[in-house]
Amino acid sequence: MAERFDAIVIGAGQAGPALCARLDKEGLKTALIERKLLGGTCVNNGCIPTKTMVASARAAELARRGGDYGFGSGSVRVDMKAIKRRKDQVVRHSSENLKKWIAGMKHVSLVRGQAAFVGRKRVRVKGRELEAERIFINVGARAAVPDMPGVKEVPFLTNSTMMGVDFRPPHLVIVGGSYIGLEFAQMYRRFGSEVTVVEKAPKLLGREDDDVAAEIRAIIERSGIKIRTDAECMALKKKGKRIAVTLECKGGKPVAEGTHVLLAVGRTPNTADLGLREAGIETDERGYIKVDDECRTSAEGVWALGECNGKGAFTHTSYNDYEIVAANLFDGDKRRISDRIQTYALFIDPPLGRAGMTEAEAKKSGKRVLVGKMPMTRVGRAREAGETQGFMKVLVDADSKELLGAAILGMNGDEVVHSLLDMMYAKRPYSTIQRAMHIHPTVTELIPTMLGDLKPLE
Numbered sequence: 097m098a099e100r101f102d103a104i105v106i107g108a109g110q111a112g113p114a115l116c117a118r119l120d121k122e123g124l125k126t127a128l129i130e131r132k133l134l135g136g137t138c139v140n141n142g143c144i145p146t147k148t149m150v151a152s153a154r155a156a157e158l159a160r161r162g163g164d165y166g167f168g169s170g171s172v173r174v175d176m177k178a179i180k181r182r183k184d185q186v187v188r189h190s191s192e193n194l195k196k197w198i199a200g201m202k203h204v205s206l207v208r209g210q211a212a213f214v215g216r217k218r219v220r221v222k223g224r225e226l227e228a229e230r231i232f233i234n235v236g237a238r239a240a241v242p243d244m245p246g247v248k249e250v251p252f253l254t255n256s257t258m259m260g261v262d263f264r265p266p267h268l269v270i271v272g273g274s275y276i277g278l279e280f281a282q283m284y285r286r287f288g289s290e291v292t293v294v295e296k297a298p299k300l301l302g303r304e305d306d307d308v309a310a311e312i313r314a315i316i317e318r319s320g321i322k323i324r325t326d327a328e329c330m331a332l333k334k335k336g337k338r339i340a341v342t343l344e345c346k347g348g349k350p351v352a353e354g355t356h357v358l359l360a361v362g363r364t365p366n367t368a369d370l371g372l373r374e375a376g377i378e379t380d381e382r383g384y385i386k387v388d389d390e391c392r393t394s395a396e397g398v399w400a401l402g403e404c405n406g407k408g409a410f411t412h413t414s415y416n417d418y419e420i421v422a423a424n425l426f427d428g429d430k431r432r433i434s435d436r437i438q439t440y441a442l443f444i445d446p447p448l449g450r451a452g453m454t455e456a457e458a459k460k461s462g463k464r465v466l467v468g469k470m471p472m473t474r475v476g477r478a479r480e481a482g483e484t485q486g487f488m489k490v491l492v493d494a495d496s497k498e499l500l501g502a503a504i505l506g507m508n509g510d511e512v513v514h515s516l517l518d519m520m521y522a523k524r525p526y527s528t529i530q531r532a533m534h535i536h537p538t539v540t541e542l543i544p545t546m547l548g549d550l551k552p553l554e
């Protein structure tokens with residue numbers, strides 16, 4: 097006999113616990129199934145630990161730059177065990193809070209184990225069978241391991257195993273020059289490792305505008321990180337105590353050697369072992385669960401939220417999926433995935449804050465587009481802080497005067513971009529920002545000036 101619930105949530109990631117809180121509030125008897133760590137990727141081996149380590153790396157860098165600010169701190173000695181301890185403490189704080197939150201939900205039972213569908217509304221976990229009319233999948237994704245020669249013979253690190261590292265790799269080779277790879281690259285360079293980034297494509301961060309990607313490359317290279325783009329036919333090889341990543345680049349030595357290799361080449365959804373076929377749930381060719389604009393799967397009464405639905409690869413997109421599902425189910429509020437505006441940050445230093453369209457997307461939209469750009473050297477607050485790398489850029493619809501996109505690559509760019517993002521949601525013309533009085537001295541106060549000098553996008 098299967099145990100009956102009103103709802104089952106599979107995965108305690110970024111949508112699952114919040115959804116459970118709402119199901120609890122509605123008085124629905126709910127089972128939350130988690131096979132590993134509460135809080136999933138973000139809490140345990142994604143956002144929270146990496147941003148904690150990014151903070152340590154930034155502090156070390158500022159100490160090294162003491163002379164620029166008029167003080168001397170001697171030579172900087174990085175203690176990797178202490179950095180890991182600090183990271184573990186911050187992670188523990190989040191996961192313990194989450195544990196308490198879930199334990200306080202009256203109608204929610206936490207079930208530990210790997211869940212898989214055994215029928216349309218039925219799930220098996222550790223020999224138990226659970227049944228519910230509503231099932232919510234929040235199983236996330238994991239680091240993809242590319243099928244490259246040598247990958248089975250040579251030890252490599254992923255974002256998850258990096259979390260256990262309490263030493264400084266003498267030379268870290270990072271395969272993948274995108275968001276995750278670059279955050280680790282700068283962090284470990286600042287901890288004192290030699291770092292080489294190997295990227296298959298001709299540029300880093302393939303989805304970003306060329307000027308943004310080029311400026312980020314310059315920032316990264318300025319810190320002494322070596323970058324090899326156009327790397328084709330990659331393979332891993334052991335070379336005594338060292339590891340070599342062979343590559344055929346258009347120029348330079350066709351090999352990158354180091355002591356440790358981190359693979360950061362994308363993510364794979366955790367859907368292969370979920371028994372989706374048993375429940376009539378369709379996936380795409382990459383294994384992402386197909387959903388409609390309200391996160392409903394092809395099976396009636398089953399929703400998929402977060403990274404596993406392929407509609408977003410961030411904590412905020414997963415949480416937003418929860419908000420959409422809850423609004424539609426309980427509030428009579430027709431919220432939709434297609435209503436959201438893409439936004440994210442790359443947490444290098446200085447960070448990149450992005451909102452809305454890139455230049456390529458704006459051009460494709462068929463709109464008449466205006467662009468405004470300002471180097472951070474013109475921002476007083478950045479000069480005062482001695483952090484003038486990067487630039488700000490904004491895209492505007494020449495006809496409606498609404499903002500289409502923004503890239504703030506510079507000091508506080510991850511925060512500043514929200515002032516533009518909120519204006520996009522409000523659908524207000526950019527002149528609204530120009531009429532607002534901003535605080536001096538801030539980065540944001542220069543946005544109206546940038547908007548005062550718009551030119552047609554070529």
Ligand SMILES: Cc1cc2nc3c(=O)[nH]c(=O)nc-3n(C[C@H](O)[C@H](O)[C@H](O)COP(=O)(O)OP(=O)(O)OC[C@H]3O[C@@H](n4cnc5c(N)ncnc54)[C@H](O)[C@@H]3O)c2cc1C
Nearest residue numbers: 107109110131136137138142211235236402403409410411
């Ligand atoms: C290094 C790194 C840094 C990142 N930094 C950021 C950042 O700064 N900002 C940001 O927005 N995003 C960041 N991300 C992305 C972010 O962490 C993920 O997009 C987010 O965690 C996805 O959330 P989710 O709810 O889809 O699933 P997850 O958080 O991945 O949770 C899924 C949960 O489901 C469980 N599970 C899986 N299968 C089963 C099963 N069959 N049965 C039971 N349980 C199961 C898993 O154990 C896991 O706990 C980062 C990712 C990485 C790797």
